[in-house]
Amino acid sequence: MKKYAYLARLEELLEALPAEERQDALNYYEEFFDAAGADDSAAAGLESPEEAARKILEGEGVAPSQPVPPTPPAAPEPPPLEEPRNYPTGGTTPRQPPRPFSRKGWLLFLVVLAAAFLVQLAVLVLFFAPIGGSADMATASSVTTEAITEYVTGDAANLAQSTAVTPESTELPATGTGYAQNMVCSMKRGDSLGIKLRSGKVFLEVNEDINDRSTYIGVRNADESFAVQQTDDGDWLVGSTDRSGALILTVKIPRGVLSEVQVSLEKGDISVMDNLSLEELELETGSGRITTQNISAEDVELKTSDGHVTTGVVTPQEKLKVVAAGGAAQLILAGNKSDYSLYVVSKNGVLRDGGEQTPGRSLKTGQIDRPTVTVQADGDITLEYSGS
């Protein structure tokens, strides 16, 4: 069937749909013809408009306004390859209102699902029976749904635990090997992103495309073991669900969209690869190195219990706190020394301030109404000022 004849027929068959939904469907099919580079529906790999319309109407929960001629949902002799009941979309069973269950109804639904689950288990045992394998499709899909409902709580608990528990020693696997997977999530302005891992490495990058609001999360060395979640407050959580593995994450955030980024590792390095500008940045690792490019934020916290901290030019509008409990700290502050209220202490190392070695190990300047900068390190501290 030619493209325009096909679309015209489809439009006719979708009469029962609201105009907007009908237009969406027609656009989709027209696009499909174009993308396939074909003017003929068979060449484009499309089913008949009748079949397409039937599934669209089913999906939208709309009954055809008039009997559409070739609509045999229960016909025993459908086309052999495109047998619709082989891939149920859930449209044939009561999917009219997809979500609006009452709480009671939902509980009832879960009970039914649990029962269905048992039935399905029994069916699965018999999978190899010659024809007995044609399991009822409604049962098949409800099993998965039911199990997922259970999973939600389990996973949230896992994420919460992953930082609460004290670290055990875990060797980082070599980079660049293992399972790779990527994920892209759209963000809204003001969203915050939290990354909590037990063990691994985090590379923060910035996507400079101002039209692109997605956060890209690339994972190396992951074995199905990470989760991305958005809490009710709009906070994002990336965490490992598998407590034994070390994840290497590359997180590319959109420029100027997120208000707050928080990375918390029990063990591993955190590297900010691009210049960052946001309201609040908090990087924390139990053991590892923190390295950043230029940072501009109201509030910056960089903490490692065992490792070095090295920054590009930091512009803290209110507060900067750096802790390198087992290592050295090397910082560049935007502007001049007099722009800040400083409190700097090196426990066992040398303090270099503005390129000059100081006789003592601590430094304190009490400027009023200036951003406060606190730096504590076990080893050497080097402070530089971009303005001088």
Next chain:
Amino acid sequence: MSFTTGAALLDAIVLAVVAREEQGTYGYRITQEVKQVLDISESTLYPVLRRLQKDGLLTTYDAPCNGRNRRYYRATGAGCTQLAQYRAEWAAYTDKINQFLKGEQP
């Protein structure tokens, strides 16, 4: 194939296909990619995309292509969350089934 692909599994596959593209992806391509794994038609996929959109798991934007608009689909935050859940659930599910079908020890 004797095994059926339920609605939830189809949702999971489509979410996975969409979420792995940094710029999102469009209907025809989604169909082609899913077809590599499953014997499925575009008319089955359209309602799936609509449903995922209505449930807030996918979002769309239109971008010009050859003088026309092409609709791109991307995973939302809720979509990513759902996909992560599907992945973990699928791993647990296949482990259990493999105990029967492959005789693996739990």
